[in-house]
Amino acid sequence: MGGGTVTDAAAYSVSTFKRGCRLILIPTTLLGMIDAALGGKTALNYKSVKNLIGTFYPAEQVILVPEFLQTLPEDEVKNGLAEMLKLNFIMPDLPVPLILGNIIPAPEIIMDYAQAKLSICSNDLTDKGNRRLLNLGHSFGHTLESYTNFRISHGDAIAWGIATAARVSEKLGYINKDTANKIVNTLETYKFNTYLEAGIKSDFLASIPELILQDKKTDNDLLTLVLFKETGTVTLCKGLTPETITDILPDCV
Numbered sequence: 001m002g003g004g005t006v007t008d009a010a011a012y013s014v015s016t017f018k019r020g021c022r023l024i025l026i027p028t029t030l031l032g033m034i035d036a037a038l039g040g041k042t043a044l045n046y047k048s049v050k051n052l053i054g055t056f057y058p059a060e061q062v063i064l065v066p067e068f069l070q071t072l073p074e075d076e077v078k079n080g081l082a083e084m085l086k087l088n089f090i091m092p093d094l095p096v097p098l099i100l101g102n103i104i105p106a107p108e109i110i111m112d113y114a115q116a117k118l119s120i121c122s123n124d125l126t127d128k129g130n131r132r133l134l135n136l137g138h139s140f141g142h143t144l145e146s147y148t149n150f151r152i153s154h155g156d157a158i159a160w161g162i163a164t165a166a167r168v169s170e171k172l173g174y175i176n177k178d179t180a181n182k183i184v185n186t187l188e189t190y191k192f193n194t195y196l197e198a199g200i201k202s203d204f205l206a207s208i209p210e211l212i213l214q215d216k217k218t219d220n221d222l223l224t225l226v227l228f229k230e231t232g233t234v235t236l237c238k239g240l241t242p243e244t245i246t247d248i249l250p251d252c253v
């Protein structure tokens with residue numbers, strides 16, 4: 001029982017102790033309820049590398065208790081909201097995460113998002129196919145998290161990463177300007193910054209080629225990115241050269 005940090009580590013321990021014991025998770029953060037406790041990925045950080053050690057070990061039950069969210073700090077709620085928005089871009093039929101005037105999502109909406117994450121993972125436990133769509137915003141977001149040494153919150157990094165993916169998709173001609181603006185405006189409605197602070201932009205851009213290749217979603221130095229297409233839905237784009245992306249990034253961040 002706990003946030004994603006606790007459930008990732010506990011699930012990893014349970015998956016290896018005596019080659020696996022019974023596992024029931026009770027997430028206490030919004031991100032845990034709609035993401036971390038679902039889908040069977042377990043993780044430990046090791047030698048300063050995030051999630052270096054892990055297994056796939058789905059919990060036999062995940063119990064959602066929305067009352068836990070009443071004590072969750074606002075910044076932590078925002079981390080969960082960023083992941084909900086990501087899911088909503090992947091599955092546009094989901095209800096919007098927040099009803100106007102609410103500061104935390106309603107229990108039935110949390111349940112819808114939890115089911116949505118499960119439905120994606122249940123067909124692709126080991127992350128070889130469509131589950132990789134859940135990386136939307138993460139390739140770019142991770143570069144910003146690494147660059148800022150995790151001073152930026154995960155939610156802020158992912159929201160910025162989604163906005164960057166939208167602008168990159170526009171530059172590559174996959175979507176038009178209106179669609180890109182609509183995606184960015186949605187993120188801004190939830191009070192996420194979609195542009196980098198002016199102070200870090202040039203330094204950050206200089207380190208992007210190295211950071212982006214370090215990211216695990218590379219294949220023979222070619223990038224696989226989740227980008228937007230036509231009507232604003234998302235797709236896995238494979239075989240992009242880092243140069244293609246770094247050339248257009250200055251206009252996208």
Ligand SMILES: NC(=O)c1ccc[n+]([C@@H]2O[C@H](COP(=O)([O-])OP(=O)(O)OC[C@H]3O[C@@H](n4cnc5c(N)ncnc54)[C@H](O)[C@@H]3O)[C@@H](O)[C@H]2O)c1
Pocket residue numbers: 002003004005006008028029030031032035036037038039040041042043051068069070071072073076079
């Ligand atoms: N396994 C997966 O598929 C998966 C997916 C996404 C994220 N993660 C992992 O999840 C972790 C982040 O999890 P998180 O966002 O839940 O944050 P967290 O577990 O780090 O918790 C954030 C803070 O909230 C506090 N907290 C937890 N529940 C609370 C409550 N009900 N009221 C008040 N405070 C509370 C915690 O003590 C902590 O200080 C990362 O390590 C990330 O890698 C895993």
